[in-house]
Amino acid sequence: MSSTAPFMVAIAGGPAAGKKTICNVIASSLQTLHNPPNVLHLGLSDFHYELGKDAQAEETEGGVQEINWHAPGAYDFDLLTTTLTSLTSSDPDLKIPTFDRSTRTRKFSTPMTCSGQETTQIDVVLIEGEYTLWSKMVREELVSLRVFADLDADERLSRLVLRDTEEKGYPLATILDDYVKFAKPSFDEFILPTKQFADIILPRGDLNTQGIELIGLHITEALRARQNQGVMVVEKKKGPRMSAMTVVSGTETPGRSWREIPREGGSFYQIGG
Numbered sequence: 001m002s003s004t005a006p007f008m009v010a011i012a013g014g015p016a017a018g019k020k021t022i023c024n025v026i027a028s029s030l031q032t033l034h035n036p037p038n039v040l041h042l043g044l045s046d047f048h049y050e051l052g053k054d055a056q057a058e059e060t061e062g063g064v065q066e067i068n069w070h071a072p073g074a075y076d077f078d079l080l081t082t083t084l085t086s087l088t089s090s091d092p093d094l095k096i097p098t099f100d101r102s103t104r105t106r107k108f109s110t111p112m113t114c115s116g117q118e119t120t121q122i123d124v125v126l127i128e129g130e131y132t133l134w135s136k137m138v139r140e141e142l143v144s145l146r147v148f149a150d151l152d153a154d155e156r157l158s159r160l161v162l163r164d165t166e167e168k169g170y171p172l173a174t175i176l177d178d179y180v181k182f183a184k185p186s187f188d189e190f191i192l193p194t195k196q197f198a199d200i201i202l203p204r205g206d207l208n209t210q211g212i213e214l215i216g217l218h219i220t221e222a223l224r225a226r227q228n229q230g231v232m233v234v235e236k237k238k239g240p241r242m243s244a245m246t247v248v249s250g251t252e253t254p255g256r257s258w259r260e261i262p263r264e265g266g267s268f269y270q271i272g273g
Contacts, residue, residue: 005088006040007222008125008142009215010132012194013149014187015070015179016159018206019128022149022215025206026126027114029216037123037223039114040087044129046097047080051104070130070186077135084142087111087122094120124219130187133194144222147215148198151205153184 009026011019020043027039048069068074079097086094095108110118133139133146157179164170195201202211 004226006122006125007144007219007226008084008087008127009145009147009219010139010143011126011128011147011149012130012133012191012198013151013202013205014153014156014191015130015183016156016163017149017151019149021206022147022202022212023126023128024114025209025212026216026219027124029213030124030219031115033220033223035227036115038117038119038121039124039126040096040111040122041114042083042096042125042127044075044080044127044132046099046106047076047083047129048074048099048104048106049076050106068182068186070182072131072134072186072190075129075131075134077131077138081135081137081142084125084127084138087120087125088142090120090122092120123223130191131194133197134190139197145215145218146197146199147202148195148200149202149205150195151207153187 011022013019023041027041030037030039051067083094083096094111096111097106097108099106111120111122112118113122127143132143133148139146160179160183161172161175164175165172200211200215202208206212
């Protein structure tokens with residue numbers, strides 16, 4: 001569509017809150033536009049630090065995982081910042097990491113859009129993960145819209161059990177041990193507090209279809225503004241940015257539930273809560 005900086009959306013939330021599904025739904029809706037944008041879906045899990053062979057050998061003790069992959073220190077935020085910064089300039093040499101969970105190592109390749117095109121000319125970046133709102137640099141200087149998927153803890157746990165037993169083949173005892181020892185404490189201490197930085201909070205996570213639809217409309221209007229006015233989409237300023245897109249506010253979208261919640265430094269929006 002354009003060679004200007006991409007519109008970046010960060011979607012945070014606890015494990016199994018539906019972050020990836022939200023990205024997929026938004027990406028699919030954008031592909032229905034008359035002039036579909038190049039959409040890049042990034043998973044924060046691909047920015048995990050690698051483990052050397054010695055560390056891999058020590059990763060388990062007595063068959064129980066001993067490394068907390070849910071902690072913020074497990075993620076390479078310097079690599080994330082470098083990658084997002086390179087995307088803003090359409091760096092032709094940009095390579096995107098993919099984390100191999102079996103070897104705990106990364107490989108790099110040319111960005112692949114949601115439509116299957118290899119290109120560094122990206123219009124929209126959807127980045128999802130537990131800590132996408134953790135880095136101040138990312139959330140305040142690089143990201144255009146900040147979302148927190150807020151799903152009930154019991155629902156997330158049941159999803160984790162089903163997903164990791166059926167898709168990954170993990171024993172139930174291993175899943176529950178990881179949840180109690182690492183996932184839940186990390187969520188309570190590190191992930192949940194980043195909710196305060198969100199421009200939009202999605203109660204019920206990926207089950208909130210109306211809220212996800214409104215986010216898609218917001219992105220669509222931002223892209224149209226860039227096409228029609230030739231403006232940069234990425235906003236280099238602090239504070240919430242949702243108020244700039246009044247076209248999708250509750251009063252102009254009948255039947256949709258948007259609730260504006262005042263806070264110090266500006267307001268954020270809770271959809272459908």
